Amino acid sequence: MKEYKVVNWKMGLSKNNERLEDLLNQYAKMGWRVIHIGEQSTRIVFERDKNR
Template identity: 45%
Template sequence: MKEYKIIKQTGTAVKSQQDFEDLINSYAKMGWKLVNLVTHRGILKAAIERKKKEE
């Protein structure tokens, strides 16, 4: 089974773009995989997934 999360870009400008890239990379290090990237009203939103951890 997989779990999903939606993350969004905060703020605007070039620094925000780099911050968003860094955020996606930090999730990747935790096992999350980017599955979709969209823009809505100028804000980037990313859908990420990973295998759900068994408890």
Template identity: 50%
Template structure:
């Protein structure tokens, strides 16, 4: 069985790529995998959906 987490990241205007990479790596260390990423049509990440095995 899987569990899911949805976040709306606040990356600001500076170092956006590095902040996104750090956020993804932090969640990966906790066992989360990116299931989906949605942008706002202007190149900014609006929402990230993560999933992981609930019985890990």
């Protein structure tokens, strides 16, 4: 069974790429993987196995 998490990304005035990379790596360490990043959106959808 899968579980999902939706995160709203807030763009800042600087270092957006670095902050986004840090956020993605933080979730990856917890077992989440990105399944969708909205092209014009600030929404990121993560997925992981619930029974891991």
